[in-house]
Every structure is written in C-alpha cells, then in structure tokens.
Amino acid sequence: MLFDRDGTLVVDVPYNGDPDQVRLMPGARAALDRLRAAGLRIGVVTNQSGLARGRFTAERMEAVHRRIEELLGPFDTWQICPHDDTAGCRCRKPEPGMVYAAAKALGTIPERCVMVGDIGRDMEAALAAGATGILVPTAITLPAEVAAAPYRAGDLNAAADLILQRQELLTPAPRPGAVPAAGRGTAAAGESRSDAAERESAAAGESRSDAAERESAAAGESRSDAAERGTVAAARPGTAGAGAAGTAGAVRAGTVLAVRSDSAGDVLVTGPAIRALAAGAERVVLLCGPRGRTAAELLPGVDEIVERRLPWIDPEPGPVDEQDMHELVERLREVGADEAVIFTSFHQSALPLALLMRMAGIGRITAISEDYPGTLLDVRHRVPEEMPEPERARSVAAAAGFGLPPGDDGRLRVTVAPRPRGGYVVVHPGASCQARSCPPEDLRRIVTALAQAGHRVVVTGGPGERHLAGYVAGTDGVDAGPMPLADLAALIAAADCLIVANTGPAHLAAAVGTPVVSLFAPTVPFGKWGPYRVPVVRLGDAAAACRDTRATRCPVPGHPCLSGIDPDDVLSAVRRLGVPRADQIEVAA
Numbered sequence: 027m028l029f030d031r032d033g034t035l036v037v038d039v040p041y042n043g044d045p046d047q048v049r050l051m052p053g054a055r056a057a058l059d060r061l062r063a064a065g066l067r068i069g070v071v072t073n074q075s076g077l078a079r080g081r082f083t084a085e086r087m088e089a090v091h092r093r094i095e096e097l098l099g100p101f102d103t104w105q106i107c108p109h110d111d112t113a114g115c116r117c118r119k120p121e122p123g124m125v126y127a128a129a130k131a132l133g134t135i136p137e138r139c140v141m142v143g144d145i146g147r148d149m150e151a152a153l154a155a156g157a158t159g160i161l162v163p164t165a166i167t168l169p170a171e172v173a174a175a176p177y178r179a180g181d182l183n184a185a186a187d188l189i190l191q192r193q194e195l196l197t198p199a200p201r202p203g204a205v206p207a208a209g210r211g212t213a214a215a216g217e218s219r220s221d222a223a224e225r226e227s228a229a230a231g232e233s234r235s236d237a238a239e240r241e242s243a244a245a246g247e248s249r250s251d252a253a254e255r256g257t258v259a260a261a262r263p264g265t266a267g268a269g270a271a272g273t274a275g276a277v278r279a280g281t282v283l284a285v286r287s288d289s290a291g292d293v294l295v296t297g298p299a300i301r302a303l304a305a306g307a308e309r310v311v312l313l314c315g316p317r318g319r320t321a322a323e324l325l326p327g328v329d330e331i332v333e334r335r336l337p338w339i340d341p342e343p344g345p346v347d348e349q350d351m352h353e354l355v356e357r358l359r360e361v362g363a364d365e366a367v368i369f370t371s372f373h374q375s376a377l378p379l380a381l382l383m384r385m386a387g388i389g390r391i392t393a394i395s396e397d398y399p400g401t402l403l404d405v406r407h408r409v410p411e412e413m414p415e416p417e418r419a420r421s422v423a424a425a426a427g428f429g430l431p432p433g434d435d436g437r438l439r440v441t442v443a444p445r446p447r448g449g450y451v452v453v454h455p456g457a458s459c460q461a462r463s464c465p466p467e468d469l470r471r472i473v474t475a476l477a478q479a480g481h482r483v484v485v486t487g488g489p490g491e492r493h494l495a496g497y498v499a500g501t502d503g504v505d506a507g508p509m510p511l512a513d514l515a516a517l518i519a520a521a522d523c524l525i526v527a528n529t530g531p532a533h534l535a536a537a538v539g540t541p542v543v544s545l546f547a548p549t550v551p552f553g554k555w556g557p558y559r560v561p562v563v564r565l566g567d568a569a570a571a572c573r574d575t576r577a578t579r580c581p582v583p584g585h586p587c588l589s590g591i592d593p594d595d596v597l598s599a600v601r602r603l604g605v606p607r608a609d610q611i612e613v614a615a
Contacts, residue, residue, distance in 0.1 A: 043082025480607030
C-alpha cells in the first residue's frame, strides 16, 4: 500500500517544514490501522519540491515526517522526490520512479501495489509503474482528474474498504467436502462465500470488511498474502497435487467446464481465473465463441476447447434454433464435467446456459447472477461493479473454491515465450467497435511524430484491417498488416510499448508484459477494462459525453474523446514508460 502525503494522509500545507502544522486528513489513522491489522505493508510516496526551492531544509522535513509517524504510526518506507518540475527527473510524480523504488523497498513488485492519492499526478505515477490507483478527491482535485482516475473513494476509510473487499473476494471458498478453516463459516447451498459472509457478519452486528479484517488477523495473514498463496504459473500444473495450495481445502475437482463466450479480449482477461481452475482440477474444458477462439488457444491451463456461438451473448446474434440448443446440450453432456464455472460481464446473464447445463446433467454450477437463479445455480456469486474484469473473473473461481497456485501473481498470461525487446514500438489502429477507435488520420500523424523522434514504428492490424494498417503506417512506419493472434502476441512481446485503443491487443500486451499507451474511449470504465497490471499511460478525454454509455458507435459528433489526442502527448507517454529511441539503442550497442 502506497500513499501520497499532502492532501491524502495530512492536510496540505504548502511547503510545510513545521511539525506543529501537521493535521491529519479525516479517517487517516483508522484506515491505516485497518490495513496494518490485515498485514499490509505501507509506504509514503511524496513530491517535496520545497527542498529544491529552499523553502525548508531536509532536517525540517524529517521533523515533519516524525510528527506524521507519531500521529499515524510507522511507515515501512518513505520515498521522497526533492526536485522541482524543471529537473526532468524520473522520480517526481507523475513519473513512476518512486513507485518502483517503494515496491522494491517493500519487497514486492509495482503490479502488486495500490497507490492512494488526491490528484491526477498520483494516479498517473501509479499507472505508469503498473500499480493500481485509487483517487480520494479533495477540494483541489480537478474534475478531469476525477474522471480519469481508475478508482475513486470518498475518503480513506472507503479506500481501505475497496482494497480489503477486493482481496477478500479473491480468497477461495471451501470446496465441497473440504473441512472449513477454524473459525470460518460455510456457505449454505445456493449461495456464494460473499453471500454467506454478508449473512454471518450481519448476524454478528459487524460489516463484511470488519469480518474480513477479523478473520485475516486471526489467521495471521493478510488478504494480499492470501492472494499471493493463490498465484499462477505460466504452464498448467504438471502433477495432480501441483498448485493445490491455492484451492481451498486442497480438494481437487475432476473435469471443470469453464465458459467465456465473448471476444478475444474478454477471454484473455479471464485467463487468471482459468489458471485458478487448472490448479484445482484434473482437467479444464473451455467453452468459448468463435470470436474468442484464437485467444483461448493461447491460455495456459486449458486442456480442451469447445467452440459454440451463444445467441444471448453474441453481439450480433442470430435466432435461437431449437435443434442447435439440443445439440449444445448433448455436447455439454459429452464433456463429462463434474462442475461448471460461467464467466460473464456485468451486462450478460449466465442463466440461459445454466439451464442447458442442468439439462446436460452438470451437477455443480457457479456464476454471478443478480437475478434470482432458482435451482439453476449451486453457487450464486455477487461482486461490486468497480472490480477490474480479471479480478471479477477470479472472484467467481474463488467462490467455486478455486485459487491461484503459489508463484502466480495473478497477471494475464499467454503461452507465448518471453522475448528480448526489439527496439521498436507497435501501433495497432483497429478496435472491436467504432466508438473505441482513434481516427486513422490522427494515428498516421502519431506514427510520423514517433518516427521523426527516432523511434522505429511497426503498424499492425486485425482481421480485415489490411488497408487500415497500410494507411496508418504511411511512409514512416513498417506495415506489418493483419496476422494470426499468436504472431501478434510474439510481435508485441518484443516491442518496447504498444499504442492501442481499448481492444483485444491491449490485453495481449498486458499478457506478455509490454507497456501500453492506452488511447481509451470512456464508453466503459477504465478501472474495469484498462490494461491490467502492466505499465500504462492513459490518453483521451475521460470526461467526454460518451462516458459510461457502452456505445459501439460514437454518439458525439467529431469523436471528441479520441480525436483530440496530440502526437506530442503520445511522445510524452512513450518517454514516461521509459522507451528508448532506436538511435539511442544503436549508440548503447
């Protein structure tokens, strides 16, 4: 856990070098006490340009920090940038240097850190390092900063709630037949662990977050430790017992049918949940649609793929055909699954497929459902809407009793081998729908600006985007054109960064660990659908009128959310991600 200092933990007193002027922000001590009780390590990441400007001395700053620790308790690391904006350093927020340094000091990686702050610089630094950002706005926070924040909380206690709840939802529930952990209740038939926790906590007169904190403290581990217990290897566990530590009660399932019938990007973000199933099952069969098939083939942990178009999921559905449904029931029966876990987005329903699964004789079914499922679900799971999609999927697996094995950090993964950086950047101009696409003429100017700045630029395309890729590449970029998804993954894996809209290749970049300049239309929330646990700089108007409309075609004349992106902003984003120019690489070599 990382916190900004001024305006987040303590009231912002400009250039404060006086310990007597330290005043806590509301709820700061209570929030930190809860996080420490959960076993989380906590650091401070703060810009202090007053040192460079001569407004206070290092000794006076240290006196202020001693006073802060008297009021809030000790911190595990202090990261301080002493420079002003003219220094061009890598530590001053929004640069990510202090986030990297804090993660190292805490013995972890930035992708497992959460940064809490009150202004856009805090969020930008977190994202550029691959960390999560939670904005707690104050009177000085700009509306554009609020709109662009990945996550928002009303105060520090609400931020703590968000962190602890997410970790709790990723902790596996007891498997059927497993002996519950001492002091932990079990879910009744037909309800998930989250429902059971809510029921038990309400009966005891305490909140779910309080109950989660009590349980973590009693067990002697934090939710982050529990999540780290369930992590993922890039390959399927090789023995029957491998990875069982990540699954509650170590009771292995036989064949598990996983379902994500959606686009390639949706399948990719479900990857960590699939790996959790693989860690606790003898065999995993993935049911996907034709749009997600190529992504499914790249996921670790999948033993068999069943491809089927589901008319209640497909964005361009055909009519429901009775014979097709009968054939699907028989195909599900042939899988021989002992249980099924259905993964959906918030606007999709798992219940039609659950009905067909019941007809196929599948005995235990887990899914998210806000609607009453009757006897269609054995484990009905519910989640807060602000969860990122990879964690939403993992929480469904956890509700079914499956957790990631030790050594798996929960990031996206594909079976493409790691590659050394190739000294180029990739621009992918296409997107799954028009509303998320940056105008081609703007991308062509971006390619030119990158090339003139000394970068090698490779332009790629998706199916049917040969002419788009050629136009955007122009004479300054290399036109690689459309290619199979596995080849695209290999190309992106060797790139220094990817410049892309909110579409499948952005998640592919996250899966191979390549930084992303995200040209993100705000039609869907960035916190849910932005590149997950990878360094990213977000560009575009986050407060545009299309915000949260889920529009597939731009509803605003001129496409203002993405058409205003300046090539200079892209160059700045590439620099923030630490991408060297091709001529710099040649000189170094």
